[in-house]
Amino acid sequence: METNPLSDELVQRLRSVKNKRARVVIDHIIEHGFITTNDLQKYGYNHPPRAARDVREAGIPLETFFVQGSDGRRIAAYRFGDLDKIRDGKLGGRIVLSKNLKKQLYELQDGRCAICGARFELHELQSDHRIPYLVAGESISQNLNDYMLVCAPHNRSKSWTCEHCKNGIEYKEISICATCYWASPENYAHVAMQPERRAEITWQGNEVRDYDRLERAAKKEKTTVTEYVKTLLHSLFKRK
Numbered sequence: 001m002e003t004n005p006l007s008d009e010l011v012q013r014l015r016s017v018k019n020k021r022a023r024v025v026i027d028h029i030i031e032h033g034f035i036t037t038n039d040l041q042k043y044g045y046n047h048p049p050r051a052a053r054d055v056r057e058a059g060i061p062l063e064t065f066f067v068q069g070s071d072g073r074r075i076a077a078y079r080f081g082d083l084d085k086i087r088d089g090k091l092g093g094r095i096v097l098s099k100n101l102k103k104q105l106y107e108l109q110d111g112r113c114a115i116c117g118a119r120f121e122l123h124e125l126q127s128d129h130r131i132p133y134l135v136a137g138e139s140i141s142q143n144l145n146d147y148m149l150v151c152a153p154h155n156r157s158k159s160w161t162c163e164h165c166k167n168g169i170e171y172k173e174i175s176i177c178a179t180c181y182w183a184s185p186e187n188y189a190h191v192a193m194q195p196e197r198r199a200e201i202t203w204q205g206n207e208v209r210d211y212d213r214l215e216r217a218a219k220k221e222k223t224t225v226t227e228y229v230k231t232l233l234h235s236l237f238k239r240k
Contacts, residue, residue: 059087118202
C-alpha cells in the first residue's frame with residue numbers, strides 16, 4: 001500500500017506521544033503505512049480497538065479500514081487520517097490520576113462501581129473520566145465530580161460505546177456527554193444519544209440465592225431474567 005512520505009517534523013510530533021500502546025501503533029504505521037488487528041495481537045495487544053483509541057485520545061486522527069488477512073478473512077486495520085487535524089494539546093496524553101484521588105472516590109462511592117453498584121476492592125476498580133477523554137481531553141477541572149470509579153467490564157463497555165457514539169466520533173460536545181448514562185448513571189437523559197433507561201443490578205454474596213430463584217422462575221416462563229424482572233415490576237406498578 002503506497003503512502004505519502006511524512007516530513008521529519010511531523011514524525012517528530014507523532015513520536016512525542018508517550019503512551020506505550022499508542023506509540024506501538026504510531027511507530028508501526030510510520031514504518032508500514034498501516035497496522036492490522038493481527039499485527040497488534042503479535043505485539044501482545046489482544047484488544048486492538050483499545051490501542052487505536054489510545055492514538056485517537058492522543059489527538060491523532062486514525063482511520064479504520066479492512067484488509068484481507070493471511071487466512072483470507074477480512075480484518076480491521078488502522079492508518080493515519082488527516083494529520084492536519086492533529087490536536088497538539090493532547091499529544092502529551094492523559095494525566096495520571098493520583099492514588100489519593102482514587103481513594104477519595106472509593107470512599108465517596110462506598111466501594112461500589114458507579115455503573116453496576118457492585119462492591120469491589122479498591123484495586124479492582126478503575127478511575128474513569130465521566131466525560132470521555134476523547135471528547136474533553138483534560139480540559140475539565142481536576143476535581144472528584146469529574147471522575148468516577150467503575151469495574152473493568154463496565155469500563156470496557158463504556159469505552160466501546162463512546163468510541164461508536166456519534167458524539168464521540170463527530171460532534172464532541174461535552175454537554176451531550178454530560179447528560180449520558182455513561183457519564184452520569186445517577187442522573188441521565190439518554191444512553192449514547194438514544195432514548196433509553198437502564199438499571200444495572202448485581203447480586204453478590206447471599207443475594208446470589210435470590211438470583212438463582214429468579215432465574216429458575218424465568219426459565220419456567222420461558223423468558224430471560226431481564227424480561228421477567230420487567231414483567232414483575234409492571235405487575236407491581238399495575239396493582240398500585
